[in-house]
Amino acid sequence: MAKLKLSGISKTYGATVALHDGALAVDAGDVHVLMGANGSGKSTLCKVIAGSVRPDAGAVLIDDTPVTISGPRVARALGIGVFYQELSLAARRTVAENICLPDLPMTAGVLVDRKALAARAARTIALFDGVAGDGFTADATVDSLRADQRQLVEIMKALASEAPILIFDEPTSALDRAQVERFFAIIRDLKAQGRAMIFISHRMDEITAIGDRVTVIRDGRTVGTWRLDETDTATIIAHMVGERSEPPGARASRPPQDETMSGPEARAPRDIALSVRGLGGSGFTDVTFDLHRGEILGFGGLHGQGQSAVLRTLFGALPRSAGDVTRGDTALPLRTPREAIRRGIAYVSGDRRRDGVIQGRPILENLTPIHYLRQRLMLARPSVLQQKAQAAVDALNTKFAGFAHAIDSLSGGNQQKVVIARWLMDRPDVLLLDDPTKGIDLAAKADLFALIRTLARDGMAIVLYSSEDAELLGNADRILVFNGGRIRRELAGADRTRYNLYHAAYEAA
Amino acid sequence: MTAMKRYPFLPALVILVVLLVLNGAFQPRSVSVAGMTGLAKTYLALMLLAIGQTYVVYAGDIDLSAGAIVSLVNVSVVLLMEHWGGDGLSVLAAIAIGLATGLACGLINGVVVAALRLQAIVATFATSIFFMGLALHLMPVAGTPAPAAFWRTYGGRVLEVPFVFWAIIALAALLTILARTRLALQLLAVGDDAQGAYQSGLPATAIRIKGYALCGAFAALAALCVTGDTASGDPLVGGKMTLFSIAAVVLGGSALSGGHGTVVGSLIGALIIGLIGSLVYFVGTPSEWQNLVQGVAILLALMAGILVGRKARA
Numbered sequence: 001m002a003k004l005k006l007s008g009i010s011k012t013y014g015a016t017v018a019l020h021d022g023a024l025a026v027d028a029g030d031v032h033v034l035m036g037a038n039g040s041g042k043s044t045l046c047k048v049i050a051g052s053v054r055p056d057a058g059a060v061l062i063d064d065t066p067v068t069i070s071g072p073r074v075a076r077a078l079g080i081g082v083f084y085q086e087l088s089l090a091a092r093r094t095v096a097e098n099i100c101l102p103d104l105p106m107t108a109g110v111l112v113d114r115k116a117l118a119a120r121a122a123r124t125i126a127l128f129d130g131v132a133g134d135g136f137t138a139d140a141t142v143d144s145l146r147a148d149q150r151q152l153v154e155i156m157k158a159l160a161s162e163a164p165i166l167i168f169d170e171p172t173s174a175l176d177r178a179q180v181e182r183f184f185a186i187i188r189d190l191k192a193q194g195r196a197m198i199f200i201s202h203r204m205d206e207i208t209a210i211g212d213r214v215t216v217i218r219d220g221r222t223v224g225t226w227r228l229d230e231t232d233t234a235t236i237i238a239h240m241v242g243e244r245s246e247p248p249g250a251r252a253s254r255p256p257q258d259e260t261m262s263g264p265e266a267r268a269p270r271d272i273a274l275s276v277r278g279l280g281g282s283g284f285t286d287v288t289f290d291l292h293r294g295e296i297l298g299f300g301g302l303h304g305q306g307q308s309a310v311l312r313t314l315f316g317a318l319p320r321s322a323g324d325v326t327r328g329d330t331a332l333p334l335r336t337p338r339e340a341i342r343r344g345i346a347y348v349s350g351d352r353r354r355d356g357v358i359q360g361r362p363i364l365e366n367l368t369p370i371h372y373l374r375q376r377l378m379l380a381r382p383s384v385l386q387q388k389a390q391a392a393v394d395a396l397n398t399k400f401a402g403f404a405h406a407i408d409s410l411s412g413g414n415q416q417k418v419v420i421a422r423w424l425m426d427r428p429d430v431l432l433l434d435d436p437t438k439g440i441d442l443a444a445k446a447d448l449f450a451l452i453r454t455l456a457r458d459g460m461a462i463v464l465y466s467s468e469d470a471e472l473l474g475n476a477d478r479i480l481v482f483n484g485g486r487i488r489r490e491l492a493g494a495d496r497t498r499y500n501l502y503h504a505a506y507e508a509a
Numbered sequence: 510m511t512a513m514k515r516y517p518f519l520p521a522l523v524i525l526v527v528l529l530v531l532n533g534a535f536q537p538r539s540v541s542v543a544g545m546t547g548l549a550k551t552y553l554a555l556m557l558l559a560i561g562q563t564y565v566v567y568a569g570d571i572d573l574s575a576g577a578i579v580s581l582v583n584v585s586v587v588l589l590m591e592h593w594g595g596d597g598l599s600v601l602a603a604i605a606i607g608l609a610t611g612l613a614c615g616l617i618n619g620v621v622v623a624a625l626r627l628q629a630i631v632a633t634f635a636t637s638i639f640f641m642g643l644a645l646h647l648m649p650v651a652g653t654p655a656p657a658a659f660w661r662t663y664g665g666r667v668l669e670v671p672f673v674f675w676a677i678i679a680l681a682a683l684l685t686i687l688a689r690t691r692l693a694l695q696l697l698a699v700g701d702d703a704q705g706a707y708q709s710g711l712p713a714t715a716i717r718i719k720g721y722a723l724c725g726a727f728a729a730l731a732a733l734c735v736t737g738d739t740a741s742g743d744p745l746v747g748g749k750m751t752l753f754s755i756a757a758v759v760l761g762g763s764a765l766s767g768g769h770g771t772v773v774g775s776l777i778g779a780l781i782i783g784l785i786g787s788l789v790y791f792v793g794t795p796s797e798w799q800n801l802v803q804g805v806a807i808l809l810a811l812m813a814g815i816l817v818g819r820k821a822r823a
Binding site for chain 1 (some may be wrong): 694698705708709770
């Protein structure tokens with residue numbers, strides 16, 4: 001009998017289908033590994049169980065009883081404990097307070113029982129005795145801890161719930177060897193106690209070390225469940241990909257460039273638009289690459305391995321801690337976006353609401369800020385601006401009723417086109433695309449990539465980070481695969497296959 | 510954990526001591542028992558309001574209607590006491606209704622901000638106008654006197670000790686208990702990371718509503734002090750107090766972004782504002798310059814607090 005059973009789970013966000021037909025059955029005493037590529041729906045499935053996402057359809061059964069998980073509170077009451085990948089900690093509360101926060105021990109009905117709280121925290125902290133590192137005490141505030149120690153607090157918080165069902169969404173990404181081994185020893189104990197656990201990791205060696213079964217999700221659908229001792233890594237990755245191998249760019253709408261064009265060694269140094277050496281910053285170290293004119297350089301790998309941070313650092317939006325960026329003989333300090341823009345660097349983020357769209361303002365105002373900055377304009381005639389803007393939006397096939405309409409009246413895809421058009425009024429040398437197609441419909445995506453390829457052909461240097469691997473494989477000349485904040489592998493030419501990309505992303509660590 | 514982290518109000522405490530010394534230097538009588546009693550009588554209301562504001566700020570919210578609640582409770586209590594004749598029992602009944610009024614106003618704020626998800630600044634600004642309008646409707650002109658039984662008690666002595674000192678002792682006890690409640694910890698957790706708190710299974714909306722309700726109740730207590738101090742009803746009495754209460758919270762070392770702070774700090778912050786007011790008076794500033802000098806002094810205190818804090822952390 002399965003402790004937890006999900007079937008037919010579906011969830012759509014606007015036009016994007018996150019889950020189509022999600023199914024999962026976890027037995028008591030099992031560590032059930034969930035695997036899938038970026039955007040395959042495994043996180044959504046976990047969030048459905050955790051109660052932070054409500055599915056559109058489908059059934060959830062605990063101990064064969066149908067349940068409705070309407071929120072995280074309900075999930076806890078049903079005996080589900082969650083380790084959140086992005087952590088759910090209060091930074092200025094202590095370790096002990098964080099561990100006990102979801103279920104504070106009480107006296108007299110309203111007062112926190114500090115003694116019981118300290119005792120429960122101490123019991124949980126003792127599980128990691130000796131591997132937690134310096135400064136890890138019950139009354140240290142979380143903001144004074146290192147990344148790995150914070151991750152331990154989140155693990156302890158999940159463990160302290162003593163829930164019969166536990167979800168660990170990438171719990172080991174920041175932990176060192178000793179910490180992982182201790183954690184796995186604890187998991188083996190929990191297994192013996194009969195807890196049902198869901199485990200997401202992108203380290204293949206960990207998965208085989210701790211997992212009992214694996215369920216593979218692809219394109220929002222559960223492909224199947226296998227016993228880990230009856231299958232191997234290659235088979236699992238093949239299931240994730242859907243086929244074993246494919247020629248490079250098989251799905252691409254563009255033939256791969258011949259090697260003399262895209263091979264980096266064949267290029268003269270003057271063709272280098274940006275030369276990045278040993279770049280370090282928040283969440284990434286020692287990133288080195290050359291970006292050539294006329295090239296689309298892909299950043300690949302799993303979510304959040306430093307790709308976005310590199311792009312934001314190049315744009316001056318995040319501080320740089322090490323390394324040099326040069327163009328020719330000129331060093332580019334790139335301390336602020338303003339400086340980066342003046343140096344001809346453009347940045348388009350998939351997070352339109354945060355980084356792109358000026359909400360509630362007319363389309364014309366959304367098109368022109370970069371133009372003002374690069375031309376050092378103080379005053380401009382709307383009719384002249386409009387002419388220049390028209391040319392930029394036409395290149396992108398943007399549909400809109402008039403320049404005076406608020407940008408909010410457009411669809412997500414057209415909003416993103418306006419944001420990109422903003423940069424095209426004055427051609428940048430370097431275009432940084434940070435998962436630019438997030439939440440955009442297919443037609444708009446096609447327009448976007450057609451434009452990007454035209455821009456590259458005209459000599460613009462483009463970096464494309466995409467969380468959708470098909471976009472990378474279809475458009476990038478070279479792909480740098482990131483893992484843990486470092487470039488682990490470069491895929492060029494015939495190596496650019498889905499299989500290689502997944503392999504590099506999952507196994508490089 | 511460093512002392513600065515555990516006691517974020519340390520810089521404020523330094524400023525408070527400096528101000529006390531300055532007050533004593535310019536007017537030796539101000540640091541006597543009588544002087545302290547006067548200070549406490551006048552600024553107990555602001556202390557209470559700043560404390561209430563702190564709980565809202567804990568959760569990353571803000572209450573711009575706190576002063577308007579003071580006004581509304583002030584006029585309600587005075588009118589009720591007058592209506593019922595002003596004897597002991599009617600005073601107690603009016604106090605109870607006043608506290609309930611403050612609590613209800615806080616609940617309205619909480620529902621509007623946390624449940625209906627309006628922006629805290631704008632929503633509580635709107636409710637402040639509503640509460641003030643209600644106060645003006647109840648008492649269009651200031652001046653209705655409070656019964657003698659009420660303000661004589663507030664300004665008098667119990668067992669040879671001024672009543673306000675008893676009130677401060679009771680307040681200290683109340684704050685000690687409140688600091689140990691689950692609510693205080695939950696408010697701080699919500700203010701620290703609202704999404705994380707929600708994902709941890711905390712009822713984030715209910716917690717924020719409770720924070721506002723608590724602030725409303727403290728505003729009502731502040732209104733009782735105002736009534737005791739001024740001995741009359743005034744529909745506009747609280748208007749100026751709102752931003753003073755927020756300034757006191759910030760002076761006390763709490764973060765307006767939420768998740769970090771202490772009520773003790775806010776209490777000290779309110780006293781700093783009070784002492785600045787009396788110092789400006791004691792040094793003999795001409796009346797038309799008093800506001801300006803007071804404003805500059807508060808600004809300096811804020812900057813000093815930030816600088817001292819930065820030094821201590823470094």
